[in-house]
Amino acid sequence: MQYGLFFFVSLVFFGFTGVNTYFDISKEDVELKIPKGFPKPVYTFKNNKLSPEVFVLGRRLFYDPVLSKDSTTSCASCHQRIAAFAHIDHALSHGINGLIGKRNVPALQNLIWNDAFMWDGGVNHLEVQPLSPITNPIEMNESIAHVIVKLKADPAYVAEFKKAFGDTTISSERILKSLAQFTGLMISSNSRYDKYINGEDTFSLAEKRGLELFREKCGTCHKEPLFTDNSYRNNGLKPDTSLKDKGRGAITGSESENYAFKVPSLRNVEMTYPYMHDGRFRNLSQVLDHYGSAEKYGANVSKEMYEIGPLSDQGKKDIIAFLRTLSDKTFIYDRRFVDPSVK
DSSP states (O other): OHHHHHHHHHHHHHHHHSOOOTTOOOTGGGOOOOOTTOOOOSOOOTTSOOOHHHHHHHHHHHHOGGGSTTSOOOHHHHSBGGGTTBOTTOSSOBOGGGOBOSSOOOOOOSGGGOSSBSTTOOBOOTTTTTHHHHHOTTTTOOOHHHHHHHHHTOHHHHHHHHHHHSSOOOOHHHHHHHHHHHHHTOOOOOSHHHHHHTTSSOOOHHHHHHHHHHHHHTTTTSOTTTTOOSOEEOOSOOOOTTTOOOBHHHHHOOGGGTTBEEOOOOTTGGGSOSBSTTOOBOSHHHHHHHHTOGGGOOTTOOGGGGGTOOOOHHHHHHHHHHHGGGOOHHHHTOGGGSOTTOO
């Protein structure tokens, strides 16, 4: 509540004064700070030097529907800040012309620790990832070449690229590096769980029991502190025959990997419903009902699923109580990631 009130008051105050510094980005704002206990990131910005100007350009591009063919759909259309940059309450992604995709929109957080992206791992570099939704015929249905044409025709963008890179050249490399700076700094590491681990907060008895049970039942795949091991697993979901999505198997061509999908991070999971690659479960109770019912698993399920075993009603409640401690309001309300055009 306090973050939301601060945001509201800030906008009202700056709206009256006519000078809005709330969205200004400083050098300190774009420093890469690895949270305590986190591993070394995969993407280090070594070849993409962080700067306020490039970050601001990436932020504008993220929120601008100019990246889509008909200029109606932006990255933020699906990746909504209030849902930890997932698509709240939508089972499947939405694209231009009202088209519906075949997968649930994953949250954007701690991306620099990912070695691959998408539910099937079909993209293996943070800077390349935006090309997938931009060129996808159901999502943005655009070409990067035409995006460049549109940006060159906009004097404001020409000026912004010059400010960011020193000259007016607008290229795919610069577009993608800008987006990588914005999304790469979306780091979530200040939840109650983090404070508890660092001795700065306490847990209730239910939350403590939930953490212990989570580590026993779920920790193999959802490994702390990122709450994913970046692997691909068949979690026993029976395939949706209408979507015909083979997941990782469609990328590798291996039949043994059919219907295996990337293990998502559970950080901010309370906010990123619905769940699973196809958004079939609307709440965490349904998710745990699935994992605690091995007799309902589909074929080719990963062996780790059978290690979970039955979950009691109290056990499910305790795990959910723990999962809610992974919500990070500092991240959700971080002014750096707010759309500056919403005033």
